[in-house]
Amino acid sequence: MQFNPFALALAVSVVFSVSDANAGELVGPGVISTGLQETSAAVSPDGNTLYFMRSDFAEKDDTILVSHRREGRWSTPEVVAFSGEWHDSEPAMAPDGKRLYFVSNRPAHPGEAPVTAEMGGQHFPGSHLWYVEQQADGCWGRPVHVDGSHNDGAMIYNPSVAANGDIYFSAHREDSGKLYQIYVARRTTAGYAAPQRVDLGDTDHNRMDPSVDPEQRYLVYAGNEGDSLGSADIYIAFRQSDGRWGKPIHLPGEVNSASLENAPSIGRRFGELYVSSNREDDTHFPKPKDVLSSLQQRLEGPLNGSRNLWLFDISDVLKEHGIEH
Template identity: 30%
Template sequence: MIKSIFAICTIIFAATTASLCQTTETSADSIPQLFEPGRISTKYPNRDIAISPDREEIFYTFQGYKREFSVIMHLMQINGEWMEPVVASFSGQFHDLEPAFAPDGKRLYFASNRPTEEGSKKADYDIWYVDKEHGKWGTPVNVGAPVNTDKNEFYPSVAENGSLYFTAEYEGNKGKEDIYVSRYSDGKYARPESLSEGVNSETYEFNAFVAPDESYIIFSSYGRADDLGGGDLYISMKNEQGEWTNARHLPAPINSEALDYCPFVSADQQYFFFTSNRSKVQQADKYKELILMMESIENGFDNVYWMKADRVLKTH
């Protein structure tokens, strides 16, 4: 039986002193590397990775070339072996994407355009969740108002205190898209609030990952002066006054001339993951060379990359 890189990486995740998985050229702590090439990172569009706190489950989004479909894929580790990806039990009928674990690993949030009532139609995306009971993921539940509206809500991320961070394009935004937070108290979500100017700007901010203790937030933005191209990753730290500091642009080669987005940090805060549609396809004058490049993994469709998190989480 062929060993998966996942099996090796599981040992690494569990041992803080272990060395990183090695690639043919560099190690994952120096520059971003494709995560599990050939299984998760493939020649097809794959994005939005979420790894359970116990490191035994992985969810990610698999999409069609033209977004004809968008499903959440599921991998499980059984007896130390990673199984092949399958469509998640709660996905496959509607456009689902952007899975995110609650910090305790017992709930999984995601975005979906599925209807709130059977037989009805829905045009916009809401935030949903499934709970894990007796080892199985249950029926999707709509988070409901005031988080969900008749506008799109995307990319959930949940703090230990239950606060729900997400992307939305509402009237009165600071920019084109803002990152919002809805505080959770007494079993209810409060009215969402747009984050301060330390995070949100006059342009697009989207797809944020918040630390469980809300000490930092990593997000994407498009159109800022230091944007390298298609949209870049930024990090804002929370200061002693509880305010979000001015976001810092993450350096190349984390950011690139392509779209770099969908950040995620492992529960042990050791590894940083993100999605990028960067490409190694180049001009060529031979048909076979062009075909080989287009059949390669880094052909311009979304892939998941990973690296050591300390370079990302360092303070200003």
């Protein structure tokens, strides 16, 4: 997303379980979470298959990978069959597990040019919304382009799908202000309606990477509401009785740190929350004298400042707001 002794001890202690409600777990250290960039967890209904994105530090080369948990251990990830050729990123599993959504710069129709986006005079790989559907043999079918105005501007990121098919995502659109905001495209019998901005307050704050509860009772996202510990933290908003979203709450405990936290994803068990973070091992000087092998091992490990996948338990926060399952 290899260890020095401290990092190895940490990985062993947290790799399979969360010991208390607020402790974080590094997901698959050295296998899923590595010295590269790993973000955007998408978990199968049984919790034993994990899709995620791996990229270079500049995030110019994004690819979707999959790992399977067998006897308590994650398998060596493989590139999914539908990825590896285009700039594919941010997988998101539908609640029933029958569709896997993602965004990509692949052309919407064969023979067309790759999708590009423009912002502030800069051009870069754009993104449209796609999905693959589970076939009778359990494999994923061919990618399907999700038509609709949500693709306008070619900057749709981090989709998240509710049980009724509504899709939440982050984007920069005409009503976003200068920053990114969160939108929802409602599913209708005629396709997807025009996106509506999710009202979480004024647009002076950056809001990205939504993950919505299947029943749309709460929404987690990455941003900075003015009280972030780092450049971006994870927030939660609860739907009120009148249907509107309540004031965003900065998630307590160890979910947030002085490092970057983003790309939250609600897990399959109650209270599970996957988060991408570039938190790293502390270095104190004088340090134990390195030789080349120990230096390489530490610098290439998952706690080298790259983004990795972490797992947290936010069940206490949910229960405090009347959500029990």
